[in-house]
């Protein structure tokens with residue numbers, strides 16, 4: 519069939535239903551304008567002058583239907599998009615509602631417990647580890663700000679490499695709220711009898727937290743090169759000391775030395791849940807191999823190894 523036949527034949531009569539120029543079977547384009555007065559309407563509503571082949575009729579009919587349904591298709595696509603958007607929105611709403619409700623029901627009640635990160639070990643760290651400590655402190659600060667029972671947070675003996683690094687990389691720290699950042703040693707700020715040094719080497723195991731006390735965490739990332747340093751310090755200073763009751767709940771390797779932020783977060787979690795086991799497992803990452811006692815199974819039952827603790831800056835100890 520020639521291209522002429524096609525353009526002379528079935529015009530789809532209404533505007534916007536057919537493009538003005540219709541490509542013929544061979545892909546040539548012919549104008550349909552000049553054909554208007556020669557048009558005759560066929561039985562299927564498609565106008566023509568000369569009879570068309572079945573194939574051409576079909577093709578034109580399809581084209582016509584396709585054009586006619588353009589708006590419908592557009593409308594359907596729009597509806598689909600809106601439906602998906604609504605579904606996404608309602609999912610978000612229900613998630614937010616959940617946490618929103620929680621927050622509304624449980625108002626923030628600050629704890630009187632003082633939690634100190636003792637930054638007096640600055641000289642013992644290389645810059646890389648100081649940077650890790652900085653990140654761990656940032657994490658403690660952020661977690662405390664969003665806790666239901668935030669503690670009275672202190673950084674003591676603040677200075678040296680840590681302070682320089684904070685000035686360089688996080689100038690905003692000077693505006694941190696709800697934290698005491700002090701150059702003094704904690705012993706200059708807090709009564710001796712209130713102090714309890716948290717240290718994994720202490721023979722004393724914490725059972726409860728006393729919110730009248732000030733608990734100290736050693737601000738140190740040492741990969742255990744200075745084993746027992748905080749325990750010795752506490753003994754020398756004649757202050758209380760205690761380890762977290764990890765051994766009662768977590769299958770441990772020989773070591774149970776956690777990173778600063780983990781100890782800090784466990785204290786926050788305990789203040790909220792009043793349950794050590796829950797506190798441990800809400801904070802300690804599964805990948806660290808923390809396994810509840812009794813659920814340990816041979817090879818996977820290692821826990822909290824130093825190597826794994828170093829995988830991530832804020833987890834590193």
Ligand SMILES: C[S@@+](CC[C@H](N)C(=O)[O-])C[C@H]1O[C@@H](n2cnc3c(N)ncnc32)[C@H](O)[C@@H]1O
Nearest residue numbers: 716717718735736744746747748761762776835
């Ligand atoms: C990476 S550790 C430092 C280890 C260091 N060699 C020492 O002797 O403390 C950082 C701090 O977290 C606290 N900490 C870590 N594991 C603990 C545990 N199992 N119980 C109590 N405190 C712990 C200690 O205050 C410790 O100084």
